[in-house]
Structures are given as structure tokens and as C-alpha cells.
Amino acid sequence: MHLSGGGAERDVSEVLSHLGSGAEINLAVLEGALNASGSPDAEFNQSVWGRWDDKSPVERAEDFGTANEALVSRFESLDAQTRKELTVALAFLPMAVDVAPVAGVRLTEFVHHTWDVEVAFDHEAPLPSAATGLLLDQAAHS
Known part of the structure; x- marks a missing residue:
């Protein structure tokens, strides 16, 4: 099954690859903040993307859930104090942020891209209402 949008067509497994590799990279970023080693470099990201690109469509589908x-x-294992005090450096932000925005960025990406997959099979599929509420709440507090 293929997705179409913006003039480009992608295999559904490519979206799952994007989500799976993103989960691995986000986990490495979170672990780097937790153990004070810092975020992984661009070479690390490239290696993760390359590994996911080399997977078959079936492997992408199977492995994305495990990675996510x-x-x-890992997010759920963080205690309240860590969630409040930990700062995480995201390459696209000018300064480190606490855990809530990091989780929020991932939630936004996950919701939109899982919808990409769902709409490939059901052209009338809506964004999940539970997630939409969380995204709207997150936007209101930004």
C-alpha cells in the first residue's frame, strides 16, 4: 500500500521506518540526557536511518512497534522529579527543554504519521480523538 501527498508517493513501510528510527533516535537522546553524555551526533542518526532503510517492509512493520x-x-519509567528537572537538548531547538516538550514532539509526530498509515487504508480515517485532545492541550500550553 502506498501513501500519496504533496506530490510524493511513499510505501506505508517507509512511514513505519520513519517512526521506528525516530523512536530509536529519541530514546538515545533521552538516555544521553539521563546519563549526561549528551545527544548522539548526526553520524549516529545516519546509522539508525540506514539500518531502517535496509529493512524489508515486513521487518519495518514488525520492528517499529518494538522500537516505539x-x-x-522509558518515558513512563521516569519519576516525577526527573520529568520536572531533566533537561534534554534537541538539535532543532535553541536550548534544552524539560521532558514534557520532548514527549510532546514525539506524540505529535507519532499521531500524525500513524494517521498517514491509517488513511492509506481508509481515506476517511480521522486523527484519533484521544490523541487529538492531548495535542490540543499541548498546543494550549506552548
Whole structure:
């Protein structure tokens, strides 16, 4: 199944690859903040993307859930104090931020790209209402 949008066509597994590789990179960024080693460099990101690009469509579909669950579990394992005090450097932001915006960026990406996959199979699929509420709440506090 292929996705179309913006003049480009992508295989659904490419979206799952994007989400899976993003989960791995986000987990490495979070771990770097937790152990004070810093965010991984661009070479690390390239290696993750390359590994996911080399996977078959079936492997991408199977592995994306595992990668995403590892990231979600790590976020959920953080205690309240860590969530409040930890700062995380994201390459696209001018300064480090706490955990909530980091999780929010991932949630935004995940919701929109999983919708990309769902709409490939059901052209009338809406964004999930539970996630939409979270995204609107997040936008209101930005």
C-alpha cells in the first residue's frame, strides 16, 4: 500500500521506518540526557536511518512497534522529579527543554504519521480523538 501527498508517493513501510528510527533516535537522546553524555551526533542518526532503510517492509512493520514501545516505556519509567528537572537538548531547538516538550514532539509526530498509515487504508480515517485532545492541550500550553 502506498501513501500519496504533496506530490510524493511513499510505501506505508517507509512511514513505519520513519517512526521506528525516530523512536530509536529519541530514546538515545533521552538516555544521553539521563546519563549526561549528551545527544548522539548526526553520524549516529545516519546509522539508525540506514539500518531502517535496509529493512524489508515486513521487518519495518514488525520492528517499529518494538522500537516505539521501548521509547514509551522509558518515558513512563521516569519519576516525577526527573520529568520536572531533566533537561534534554534537541538539535532543532535553541536550548534544552524539560521532558514534557520532548514527549510532546514525539506524540505529535507519532499521531500524525500513524494517521498517514491509517488513511492509506481508509481515506476517511480521522486523527484519533484521544490523541487529538492531548495535542490540543499541548498546543494550549506552548
